[in-house]
Amino acid sequence: MATETFVLPDVGEGLTEADVLSWHVAVGDEVGVNQVVVEVETAKAAVELPCPFDGTVAELFAAEGETVPVGAPLIAVTTAAVEQAAEHSPDDEAPDDEAPDDGAPDDEGSGSVLVGYGTSAARTRRRRRRPASPEPATGRPSRPPATPPVRKMAKELGVDLAEVTYDGDRIRREDVRRHAGTPSAPAASAAAPSAPSAVVEEPGDRRVPITGVRRATAAAVTSSAFTAPHVTEFVTVDVTAMTETVEALRAHRAFEGVRVTPLLLVARALLSAVRHFPDINARWDSEAQEIVHPRAVNLGIAAATPRGLIVPNIKDAAALTLVDLARALAELTTTARAGRTTPEQMSGGTITITNVGVFGVDAATPILNPGEAAILCFGAVRRRPWEYRGEVALREVTELSLSFDHRLVDGELGSRVLARVAAVLADPAGELLLD
Amino acid sequence: METFQLVSPEGVLADDPAAADVDGDLCRGLYRDMVLARRLDAEAYSLQRQGELGLWLQSWGQEAAQVGSIRAIRDTDWVFPSYRDHAAAMCRGIGPEELLAQWRGVRQSGWDPARHRFHLYTLVLAAQLPHAVGYAMGVQRDGADEVVMTYFGDGSSSEGEANEAFNWAVTMAAPVLFFCQNNGWAISTPTSAQYGAPLHRRAAGFGLATQLVDGNDVLAVRAATARAAAAVRAGEGPALIEAVTYRMAGHSTSDDPTRYRSGAELDHWATLDPLERLRRLLDDRGWATPGFVEELETEATELAAEVRRVCRAMPDPDADAMFAHTLAVETRSQAAERAGYAAYTASFVD
Numbered sequence: 001m002a003t004e005t006f007v008l009p010d011v012g013e014g015l016t017e018a019d020v021l022s023w024h025v026a027v028g029d030e031v032g033v034n035q036v037v038v039e040v041e042t043a044k045a046a047v048e049l050p051c052p053f054d055g056t057v058a059e060l061f062a063a064e065g066e067t068v069p070v071g072a073p074l075i076a077v078t079t080a081a082v083e084q085a086a087e088h089s090p091d092d093e094a095p096d097d098e099a100p101d102d103g104a105p106d107d108e109g110s111g112s113v114l115v116g117y118g119t120s121a122a123r124t125r126r127r128r129r130r131p132a133s134p135e136p137a138t139g140r141p142s143r144p145p146a147t148p149p150v151r152k153m154a155k156e157l158g159v160d161l162a163e164v165t166y167d168g169d170r171i172r173r174e175d176v177r178r179h180a181g182t183p184s185a186p187a188a189s190a191a192a193p194s195a196p197s198a199v200v201e202e203p204g205d206r207r208v209p210i211t212g213v214r215r216a217t218a219a220a221v222t223s224s225a226f227t228a229p230h231v232t233e234f235v236t237v238d239v240t241a242m243t244e245t246v247e248a249l250r251a252h253r254a255f256e257g258v259r260v261t262p263l264l265l266v267a268r269a270l271l272s273a274v275r276h277f278p279d280i281n282a283r284w285d286s287e288a289q290e291i292v293h294p295r296a297v298n299l300g301i302a303a304a305t306p307r308g309l310i311v312p313n314i315k316d317a318a319a320l321t322l323v324d325l326a327r328a329l330a331e332l333t334t335t336a337r338a339g340r341t342t343p344e345q346m347s348g349g350t351i352t353i354t355n356v357g358v359f360g361v362d363a364a365t366p367i368l369n370p371g372e373a374a375i376l377c378f379g380a381v382r383r384r385p386w387e388y389r390g391e392v393a394l395r396e397v398t399e400l401s402l403s404f405d406h407r408l409v410d411g412e413l414g415s416r417v418l419a420r421v422a423a424v425l426a427d428p429a430g431e432l433l434l435d
Numbered sequence: 436m437e438t439f440q441l442v443s444p445e446g447v448l449a450d451d452p453a454a455a456d457v458d459g460d461l462c463r464g465l466y467r468d469m470v471l472a473r474r475l476d477a478e479a480y481s482l483q484r485q486g487e488l489g490l491w492l493q494s495w496g497q498e499a500a501q502v503g504s505i506r507a508i509r510d511t512d513w514v515f516p517s518y519r520d521h522a523a524a525m526c527r528g529i530g531p532e533e534l535l536a537q538w539r540g541v542r543q544s545g546w547d548p549a550r551h552r553f554h555l556y557t558l559v560l561a562a563q564l565p566h567a568v569g570y571a572m573g574v575q576r577d578g579a580d581e582v583v584m585t586y587f588g589d590g591s592s593s594e595g596e597a598n599e600a601f602n603w604a605v606t607m608a609a610p611v612l613f614f615c616q617n618n619g620w621a622i623s624t625p626t627s628a629q630y631g632a633p634l635h636r637r638a639a640g641f642g643l644a645t646q647l648v649d650g651n652d653v654l655a656v657r658a659a660t661a662r663a664a665a666a667v668r669a670g671e672g673p674a675l676i677e678a679v680t681y682r683m684a685g686h687s688t689s690d691d692p693t694r695y696r697s698g699a700e701l702d703h704w705a706t707l708d709p710l711e712r713l714r715r716l717l718d719d720r721g722w723a724t725p726g727f728v729e730e731l732e733t734e735a736t737e738l739a740a741e742v743r744r745v746c747r748a749m750p751d752p753d754a755d756a757m758f759a760h761t762l763a764v765e766t767r768s769q770a771a772e773r774a775g776y777a778a779y780t781a782s783f784v785d
Contacts, residue, residue, distance in 0.1 A: 011689075012688075034478075050484050
C-alpha cells in the first residue's frame with residue numbers, strides 16, 4: 001500500500017491556478033487510471049482531470065469552489081502499489097507545499113502560446129528556490145507567507161495578513177478566521193461562496209466572449225454616447241405621397257432592374273436637407289479644437305448583418321443621380337448581408353440613416369455613429385387615421401427622429417434638418433422639383 | 436467534384452474496381468493501426484491532463500486519413516508531416532517514447548527522421564510544404580524512385596507557403612503528393628471562414644492532379660493515395676488529395692472547442708467515425724476472426740501502459756544541453772549565459 005498524490009497540473013500553457021468546479025469522486029471511492037475525478041476551470045476552459053492512479057481515494061485537498069494553485073495537491077489515492085510502483089515513484093512530483101513564496105518578483109506571462117487566448121502575467125514556477133541569503137532567525141518575510149486561497153479569504157474578511165499571528169511556516173485559514181473573530185467553520189461550508197454576489201448565475205446561463213463586431217460596436221457606441229451630448233427630436237409625417245412615388249419609380253423604365261425602396265427616398269430627403277443646411281454634415285475635432293465640414297456627403301446606412309451591426313457608407317452620395325443612389329443602396333445591402341463589407345466601406349461616413357421601421361418599430365433615439373453630427377431614424381410606415389384636407393382619412397404615416405451632437409448642432413439647425421426631411425417625404429415630387 | 440468513397444458510413448463496401456484488392460487481412464491491419472493510434476492519442480491526452488506533457492494535439496477522428504494514406508505509399512517514400520499525424524508516425528514504426536518526447540519538453544525532437552523516412556513534426560503552419568517540394572526536387576535530380584508526401588490541414592492551405600509550394604511543385608514537375616486533412620477547423624476558424632472555393636478546386640488551378648476523398652473512409656483514402664502516388668512516381672507531376680475528415684478534439688490541450696462549435700456538429704461526425712465504419716465492414720464480412728478484437732484490445736491496453744511508463748521514465752535533460760547545439764564554437768557571451776543559467780538551476784532546493 002502506498003499513497004500517491006495528484007497535484008494540479010498546468011493544463012494550458014502558462015496557467016497558474018484553477019477553480020475546482022466539481023468532484024466526481026469522494027473519499028473511500030475506488031478509482032482507476034484515467035478515470036475523471038474532478039472538473040476544474042482555468043482561465044481558458046473547464047477541464048476534466050483524469051486520475052493517474054488506481055486505488056482508493058484517501059483525501060480531497062480542495063473543496064468545490066476553491067481556487068487551487070498549479071502544483072498544489074488535489075487528491076490522494078491509496079494504491080495497491082504494484083503497477084504504479086513500476087510506473088511512478090511516490091513523491092517524485094508531489095510537492096510538500098502549495099505554491100511557495102520566495103519573495104521574488106513574479107514572472108511575466110509567456111505571451112506566445114499555440115492557441116490564441118494568451119497567458120497571464122503570473123508565477124508559473126513550481127519549484128522552491130533557496131533563499132538568496134539565510135533568513136534572520138527572528139524575522140518573518142516582508143510579505144506574510146500564505147497560499148492564494150488564504151489571501152483571497154483574508155481580503156474578503158478585510159484582514160491584513162501582516163497582523164495575523166501564526167505558527168509554522170505560513171498563515172492558514174484558521175489563523176485568518178481567529179484574527180477576524182469568526183468561528184472556525186466546518187470544512188463543508190468552505191465550499192460555499194464566501195461572499196454573496198450581486199449577480200446570481202443560474203445553471204444553464206450562457207456566456208459568450210465579447211469579440212469581433214460585438215466588441216467594435218460596444219466600443220463605438222460607448223465612446224459616442226459618452227463624448228457627444230445627444231439630442232433627439234421627433235416628427236410624425238404623412239408619407240402617402242412618398243409611397244406613391246416609390247410605386248411610380250418602380251414602374252419607371254429608368255429603374256428597370258433596380259430595387260426601389262422607401263429607404264431610397266429617405267436617403268434622398270436627407271441629402272436634400274444636407275444641401276439646404278450643410279452645417280449638419282460636420283464633425284467635432286476635439287484634438288484640433290475645430291469643426292470639420294467634409295466636402296462630400298458619405299451617407300452611412302446602419303445594417304443588421306449575421307455578424308452584427310455594421311455601418312457602411314455610400315461615398316459622395318450627394319453627387320449621385322437617383323438611379324445611381326438606388327443602385328448603391330442595393331449593392332451596399334447585398335454586400336453587408338454577405339459579410340463582405342470592407343473596412344474602407346465602413347470608414348469616412350459623415351451622416352447616417354438607421355431604418356428601425358423594417359423591424360416594425362415606430363421610433364428610436366439612435367446613438368450617433370462616432371465622428372458624425374447627426375443620425376436620422378426611419379420608423380415603420382403604418383396606415384393611420386390622419387387629418388387630410390380637412391377630414392379624417394386613412395393615410396400612410398411614419399415617424400422620423402433625428403439625433404444630433406449638441407456640441408456643434410443647436411436645436412434650430414437640428415429642427416430645420418428634420419423638418420426638411422419630413423417635408424420632402426410628405427411631397428417628394430413637389431419638393432424635389434423645387435430643390 | 437464528387438467525394439470518392441468506398442465504404443459507406445453503414446459499413447457497406449462499394450462494388451468498385453478500386454476495391455478489388457480489399458480483403459480481411461488488409462482490413463484487419465488497417466483497423467489495428469487505427470485502434471492503436473487512437474489509444475496512444477487518448478493516453479497522451481490523459482497524460483497532459485495529469486501534468487506529464489506540456490501540450491498535446493489530438494489526432495482523434497483523423498486516423499483513417501492518416502493510416503489510409505501512409506499505408507498506400509512505400510516505406511522508402513519520404514513524409515513531411517504537420518504536428519497531429521501520430522497515426523501516420525506510428526505506421527512508420529515511431530514509438531511512444533519518440534512521439535511524446537517533444538511534448539514532454541525533454542528533447543528538441545523525438546526521432547531520427549532518416550531512419551523512419553518521416554520528417555520531424557513542423558509546428559509552423561505550412562512550412563513543411565516548401566520543404567517537401569525542395570526535397571522532391573532533390574529526389575528528381577538523384578533520379579530516385581521515390582514519392583514525397585506531405586501532410587497539412589485546411590488552415591495551412593491559406594498560408595502563402597502552401598500556395599507557393601503548389602505552384603513551384605507543378606512548375607518543377609516535382610514528385611510530391613500533397614495530402615490535406617481537411618478537418619473542418621483551423622483552431623477556431625471554420626472552413627466557411629477559411630476560403631471561398633474548396634482546396635481541391637484551387638489546387639486544380641495550380642495544375643495539380645486533384646482528388647477529393649472521404650477522409651473517414653480508410654479504404655477510399657488508401658485507394659486514392661495509391662492511385663495518386665503511382666501517377667506521381669510515373670513522372671506525371673505532383674498531385675493533391677483533399678481528405679474530408681473531422682477534428683473530434685480541440686485544436687490542442689490548451690483549446691476549449693465548446694467556445695466555438697456546437698455539440699450537434701460533434702454528434703454528427705461521431706456517426707461518421709472511421710474506426711466504427713471499418714469495424715462494421717469487418718463484422719459484416721466475418722473478417723473479424725475469432726480472438727481478433729480481444730487480442731487487439733489487450734494489445735491496446737498494453738500499449739497504453741507502455742505509453743504511461745515511457746512518458747514518466749523520460750529523464751529531464753541537462754539544462755546545459757540547449758547551449759550545446761547552438762553554435763559550433765561557443766562565444767564568450769554564450770559561455771556567460773551558460774554559466775548564469777547553471778547557477779540559476781543550482782539555486783533550486785528541489
